[in-house]
Amino acid sequence: MEKSEVLRLTGKKILKIREQKGFTQLDLAARIQGDFDTTNVSRIESGRTNPTIYTLYRIAEALEVSLADLVINEVKD
Amino acid sequence: MEKSEVLRLTGKKILKIREQKGFTQLDLAARIQGDFDTTNVSRIESGRTNPTIYTLYRIAEALEVSLADLVINEVKD
DNA sequence: TTAAATGTTGCCATATACGGCATTAAGGTT
DNA sequence: AACCTTAATGCCGTATATGGCAACATTTAA
Numbered sequence: 001m002e003k004s005e006v007l008r009l010t011g012k013k014i015l016k017i018r019e020q021k022g023f024t025q026l027d028l029a030a031r032i033q034g035d036f037d038t039t040n041v042s043r044i045e046s047g048r049t050n051p052t053i054y055t056l057y058r059i060a061e062a063l064e065v066s067l068a069d070l071v072i073n074e075v076k077d
Numbered sequence: 078m079e080k081s082e083v084l085r086l087t088g089k090k091i092l093k094i095r096e097q098k099g100f101t102q103l104d105l106a107a108r109i110q111g112d113f114d115t116t117n118v119s120r121i122e123s124g125r126t127n128p129t130i131y132t133l134y135r136i137a138e139a140l141e142v143s144l145a146d147l148v149i150n151e152v153k154d
Numbered sequence: 155t156t157a158a159a160t161g162t163t164g165c166c167a168t169a170t171a172c173g174g175c176a177t178t179a180a181g182g183t184t
Numbered sequence: 185a186a187c188c189t190t191a192a193t194g195c196c197g198t199a200t201a202t203g204g205c206a207a208c209a210t211t212t213a214a
Binding site: 112113114116117120126127128129132 | 171174175
């Protein structure tokens with residue numbers, strides 16, 4: 001899978017869970033430990049950036065889900 | 078959980094799977110799509126760097142496991 | 155219409171991930 | 185001893201993730 005596809009699908013997962021929880025991007029950013037800007041939420045959800053595992057960890061915390069829930073399943077080439 | 082702890086545990090998971098598969102760091106780096114240096118394998122496994130999701134994806138591919146197998150389970154604060 | 159809420163995008167600065175190479179060290183083998 | 189394999193580490197560039205703010209578009213509500 002291409003990089004852009006991995007990022008796009010990852011962002012989609014975050015967006016979906018965020019909306020299921022009824023959070024806005026602002027809500028989510030505010031819940032994330034440390035400094036976090038809504039700009040980055042937008043960039044990650046839209047797949048425009050390649051988040052680090054620690055960033056995803058903080059997002060998982062804020063969404064109250066496991067990291068496994070935020071990553072894509074497929075490992076096909 | 079602290080950032081350093083997240084990175085340390087993530088690296089440990091990768092190391093464990095790599096050794097279970099009987100790969101050296103050099104083997105793993107060679108299997109990873111695109112350029113990948115053993116330097117980076119070492120840094121990630123030892124928790125000295127904060128890998129991006131795409132890097133973890135490529136490692137998962139090379140190890141023939143799912144991304145979920147490489148990330149930590151806990152989401153405690 | 156005006157205003158507020160929500161999300162996107164552009165820009166800038168700083169920190170750092172990664173590619174890459176060389177060195178170092180430890181362990182095993184001869 | 186010398187040699188090889190394996191991994192860790194230091195250093196240097198380049199690319200980019202992130203923090204942060206402002207501008208903009210869209211939607212909804214007043």
